[in-house]
Amino acid sequence: GNSVTQMEGPVTLSEEAFLTINCTYTATGYPSLFWYVQYPGEGLQLLLKATKADDKGSNKGFEATYRKETTSFHLEKGSVQVSDSAVYFCALSDGNNRLAFGKGNQVVVIP
Amino acid sequence: GEEVAQTPKHLVRGEGQKAKLYCAPIKGHSYVFWYQQVLKNEFKFLISFQNENVFDETGMPKERFSAKCLPNSPCSLEIQATKLEDSAVYFCASSQFGDELAKNIQYFGAGTRLSVL
Numbered sequence: 001g002n003s004v005t006q007m008e009g010p011v012t013l014s015e016e017a018f019l020t021i022n023c024t025y026t027a028t029g030y031p032s033l034f035w036y037v038q039y040p041g042e043g044l045q046l047l048l049k050a051t052k053a054d055d056k057g058s059n060k061g062f063e064a065t066y067r068k069e070t071t072s073f074h075l076e077k078g079s080v081q082v083s084d085s086a087v088y089f090c091a092l093s094d095g096n097n098r099l100a101f102g103k104g105n106q107v108v109v110i111p
Numbered sequence: 112g113e114e115v116a117q118t119p120k121h122l123v124r125g126e127g128q129k130a131k132l133y134c135a136p137i138k139g140h141s142y143v144f145w146y147q148q149v150l151k152n153e154f155k156f157l158i159s160f161q162n163e164n165v166f167d168e169t170g171m172p173k174e175r176f177s178a179k180c181l182p183n184s185p186c187s188l189e190i191q192a193t194k195l196e197d198s199a200v201y202f203c204a205s206s207q208f209g210d211e212l213a214k215n216i217q218y219f220g221a222g223t224r225l226s227v228l
Contacts, residue, residue, distance in 0.1 A: 089154070
């Protein structure tokens, strides 16, 4: 079945540092890929998406490129802020529009 | 409305009691989804609806869980005879109708935290 794998463990970094969160997927067909962000006590918010190979999603300084050859959709940001502290989920949508999520990564940005 | 509205925010039930959660999708959205978030981060798909019809129920536990989306009413997720392991945050999401389902963006509510004691 479809699945998403995110790297283990929280990510702690200093303000203005470079952020990378790895995401790889297993899927049949041609899924769409998403990054969602969850701030404390809130629901999920869509951060960015890509619907086909080589598409780059971007929003609020975050970017991710749909790489079919490596089945990856890694999230990057060049200079993080304290306000970026949240949990980040990689997800894919299959033909039934059902989302499969990775386990999420807690990102803590220290001033 | 402009956002997915879930009620209540918190729900506490004793083991064996019934729990009912509600979700009002964004106006004009045809699809509604329910997800269960357990162990702090892990999401599990439960069920989806296209308007009032069940679209995909492959994630629903066979026993005790049921869901409905009736016209002119919020959608609901009901758990009969709750168990300790049902403690989780239940999220509802909605999306618009589109030709290619996989491309649809799902918009999430703030969730209902169910605590079974």
